Amino acid sequence: MYSMILLDDEKIVLQGIQKVFHMEDYGFEITGVFSSPMKALEELPDLKPNLIITDVKMPQMDGLEFSAKVKEILPETEIVILSGYDEFSNAQHALKLGVSDYLLKPIKKADFVAMLERMHDRIEEKLGQAAYFESLQEYASSNVRELKNHFFLELAERNSFDDRYIRTFCEKMDLNLPDQNFVLVKFVIQDMQRDWDYMSAVGRLVEEFEVLVEDFGETEMFVSDEEIYFLIYGAECGILRDEIVQTTEAFTEGLVQKKLYLAAGISRAAHGLSHLLVARNECDDQILVTQSGDQKHEPGSILLSDGDITIPYQDIEALFTGISVNSAEQMRDSIERIYQQPAHILYKDFSCSLTFMIVLRLSHLLNCYDQNQDLIPRELLDMKVLRREYPGIVQQKELVANTAFVLADLIAKKEVASPKKIVRDALNFIREHYNENITLTDVAEHISISKNYLCDIFKKELNVTFINYVMNLRIEKAKELLTSTDMKMYEISATVGYNDYAYFSQIFKRHTGTTLSAYRRKH
Numbered sequence: 001m002y003s004m005i006l007l008d009d010e011k012i013v014l015q016g017i018q019k020v021f022h023m024e025d026y027g028f029e030i031t032g033v034f035s036s037p038m039k040a041l042e043e044l045p046d047l048k049p050n051l052i053i054t055d056v057k058m059p060q061m062d063g064l065e066f067s068a069k070v071k072e073i074l075p076e077t078e079i080v081i082l083s084g085y086d087e088f089s090n091a092q093h094a095l096k097l098g099v100s101d102y103l104l105k106p107i108k109k110a111d112f113v114a115m116l117e118r119m120h121d122r123i124e125e126k127l128g129q130a131a132y133f134e135s136l137q138e139y140a141s142s143n144v145r146e147l148k149n150h151f152f153l154e155l156a157e158r159n160s161f162d163d164r165y166i167r168t169f170c171e172k173m174d175l176n177l178p179d180q181n182f183v184l185v186k187f188v189i190q191d192m193q194r195d196w197d198y199m200s201a202v203g204r205l206v207e208e209f210e211v212l213v214e215d216f217g218e219t220e221m222f223v224s225d226e227e228i229y230f231l232i233y234g235a236e237c238g239i240l241r242d243e244i245v246q247t248t249e250a251f252t253e254g255l256v257q258k259k260l261y262l263a264a265g266i267s268r269a270a271h272g273l274s275h276l277l278v279a280r281n282e283c284d285d286q287i288l289v290t291q292s293g294d295q296k297h298e299p300g301s302i303l304l305s306d307g308d309i310t311i312p313y314q315d316i317e318a319l320f321t322g323i324s325v326n327s328a329e330q331m332r333d334s335i336e337r338i339y340q341q342p343a344h345i346l347y348k349d350f351s352c353s354l355t356f357m358i359v360l361r362l363s364h365l366l367n368c369y370d371q372n373q374d375l376i377p378r379e380l381l382d383m384k385v386l387r388r389e390y391p392g393i394v395q396q397k398e399l400v401a402n403t404a405f406v407l408a409d410l411i412a413k414k415e416v417a418s419p420k421k422i423v424r425d426a427l428n429f430i431r432e433h434y435n436e437n438i439t440l441t442d443v444a445e446h447i448s449i450s451k452n453y454l455c456d457i458f459k460k461e462l463n464v465t466f467i468n469y470v471m472n473l474r475i476e477k478a479k480e481l482l483t484s485t486d487m488k489m490y491e492i493s494a495t496v497g498y499n500d501y502a503y504f505s506q507i508f509k510r511h512t513g514t515t516l517s518a519y520r521r522k523h
Contacts, residue, residue, distance in 0.1 A: 005040065005047060005049045010035075017053070018033070021109075021112065023116075037066040049074075056083035063082075071097060078100045079097075080119065083102065083105065150464075156277060157280065158277070159274070176218075177233060178273055179272055180233040181233065181236075181237040182217075182273075183244050184266070185244065185283070186227060186265045186287070187205070187264050190262065198439055199497065202223070202467065203500075213247060217232050217235075218232075226455075241268065251264075265286035281317075311357075318330060319334035319335060322404070323365070323408045323411065327408075331401065352386065352390075352396065355396040359386065362400070365452070366410075419460065422457055423462065431473070440467075475507070477495075478496045479519065483523045
């Protein structure tokens, strides 16, 4: 029930409203009835009504002046003005004051009921949003980094949020991002020295690259276990993209000398966070094609020659979602939409380019489930061979469909365990080996599922990435050792799995707000 007060200098009007309308039927409870605006203002701070219905013409103070004072005291309260005077200036003034509705007397019952329903819906929506964002702020104040990481991943992997949500989130997080130009850089860790501390290696990689790209604009970093993203944004990103590409290539080449091997993809310059999914797909396309041996590939290069050509990324994502849930209908519908291209585009061999991109992703996904797969012959990962063997749209659609259906069945058979059991098995292994140099791949191999699938359900079930879960677990174990032992700081760092003591000191302070020594003294 939402609270309501009535204000009118004519008591017969107040009695009439209460007699005719059973406010409880519309979700309201009348908590105050006043014939004096001055008295109503006195009671306002204690009553805090959600809705006020007031007359416009009253002695002492008219309804407009009263409304202005209400908004000073309770700016979120909804106000409806009843008036026997059809004066446009009054209605106009009321709207400027933030009054929600303006009804003319004599008021029809249907109009009054419609107003009550509108006000109820408006209050409900406003309070719901307020409660949500209050909880959002509480969570954000304690874990801003994890919240932002989840937001960017959801946007990059699923395009989960509409424009209104994106803008509200960015406003709450003080992110000047919704309408910015940006370039997305994605790193995939392929291999590193086995004796390296994986967590520290990732941390150092992030720190070094952030320094290299700080002159190109502002950056937001987010991670998905073995994948690291850098969102570089600012007005000059489009102009500076070539320099970002050169810097990224030099960075990855330099890491090879340190026995750290990365695959990197760089998107084209985009505008607005709503295009983050497209940018991520461009990064993936570049990484996949580069791994297939075509080093000259540029993300989106097949569409640069003609402005009216667009890659149907949403439909491609829907196809792979259909594969993951083994939905034949969704796979068929997605494939039909993917190949619904204007004739002048298909004439330019665009369909073959699309097929090549999809086959690369299918091959990559298939390899996660069957290392000895022969469903997609290796030679098909060559554009020339694909064009020769599948020259027409009908053949290409058949290739994609057959591969997708077989792959979906394979995934369904491989992953018969419930997500909760898989997460439970994964957590048991992590708790036993959290202080070792474990990766998501190690955990996935131990419980015999694919790394990609484990990554996905880990985030869905626990709402946290694997890498951050392990990091948080190590920090909690470090807290226990700080308060229950006399171990030296560097010994604690090594005990919980960090060979790089300097990096561990940094992340401990970042997550707890205090240094290791200060935490020990305090506890």
